Amino acid sequence: MTTFYIMTLFPEMVEQGLKTSIIGRAVEKEILRIEAVNIRDYTTNKHGKVDDYPYGGGAGMVMQAQPIYDAYQAIVDRIGRRPRTIYLTPKGQTFHQGMAKEFALDEELVFLCGHYEGVDERVLEEIVTDYVSIGDYVLTGGELAAMVMVDAISRMVPGTLSNQESGETETFHNYLLEYPQYSRPEIWRDKKVPEVLLSGHHKNIEAWRLEQSIALTKKNRPDLYERYVEQEGVQHGRKQKADTGSR
Ligand code: 6GU
Numbered sequence: 001m002t003t004f005y006i007m008t009l010f011p012e013m014v015e016q017g018l019k020t021s022i023i024g025r026a027v028e029k030e031i032l033r034i035e036a037v038n039i040r041d042y043t044t045n046k047h048g049k050v051d052d053y054p055y056g057g058g059a060g061m062v063m064q065a066q067p068i069y070d071a072y073q074a075i076v077d078r079i080g081r082r083p084r085t086i087y088l089t090p091k092g093q094t095f096h097q098g099m100a101k102e103f104a105l106d107e108e109l110v111f112l113c114g115h116y117e118g119v120d121e122r123v124l125e126e127i128v129t130d131y132v133s134i135g136d137y138v139l140t141g142g143e144l145a146a147m148v149m150v151d152a153i154s155r156m157v158p159g160t161l162s163n164q165e166s167g168e169t170e171t172f173h174n175y176l177l178e179y180p181q182y183s184r185p186e187i188w189r190d191k192k193v194p195e196v197l198l199s200g201h202h203k204n205i206e207a208w209r210l211e212q213s214i215a216l217t218k219k220n221r222p223d224l225y226e227r228y229v230e231q232e233g234v235q236h237g238r239k240q241k242a243d244t245g246s247r
Helices: 011-017 021-028 065-079 097-103 121-127 143-154 202-220 222-235
Strands: 002-008 032-038 084-094 108-113 130-133
Touching (some): 002 011, 002 065, 011 032, 011 143, 021 032, 021 143, 065 121, 084 143, 097 143, 130 143
Parallel strands (some): 002 032, 002 108, 084 108, 084 130
8 A cells, every 4th residue: 555645734735635536536445545744733832833934034934844854753653664755846856757657666655745935954854855846837835736746646556547547658658648539429519520530440540549649749749749759760770879868
């Protein structure tokens, strides 16, 4: 069983967000466990304070080291080792499918969700193993980012998805976006399902889908398309030694 410990000042946000649909089902099946840890429960401040002004001045408040460290230590004491600990921050490395697959191999993962203007650097140095961002924009806190990561990692944990659902990562590992899908009815608002999909000719269907994938990738993700073209070259043995750079 994979356990996600989410250290946060807003435990109900994380609990509410992850109890529906596929993730909720996997929790019920005891494939996953999601434990929201309320950082405020660990403060030694008698007023429940967890933040203070930044040394050196500046806007906003900084989350203090003590409650975060004690909340983390309670997790360590419970599981008997120091788990991989991810700090959600726009300063981190950008999350991608390969990271989701790698994180899915761990039995326990801790997520630290920051708020205010940041977290005291000293506690980060003590507990954090990975600094991760989910993209180039700024959120008000790490909770939504943690939920994004938990979702993407969870679907890579065996048993979370049904056979029907399939843990494919096609879109990202062959460097192409997915082709469009259609279901009944055959005509909707005068729009017809592409003829080839009704033909039963599997070779033609496959070729059409690939063509669609290539066109969409070229248009929306030229960066990904470039990698697709290179990788195709490698597969067909016409890649030159000089530019087989790894990514
Ligand atoms: Cl991980 N945290 C916050 N606060 N903002 C973000 C982010 C993370 N990733 C992108 N923006």
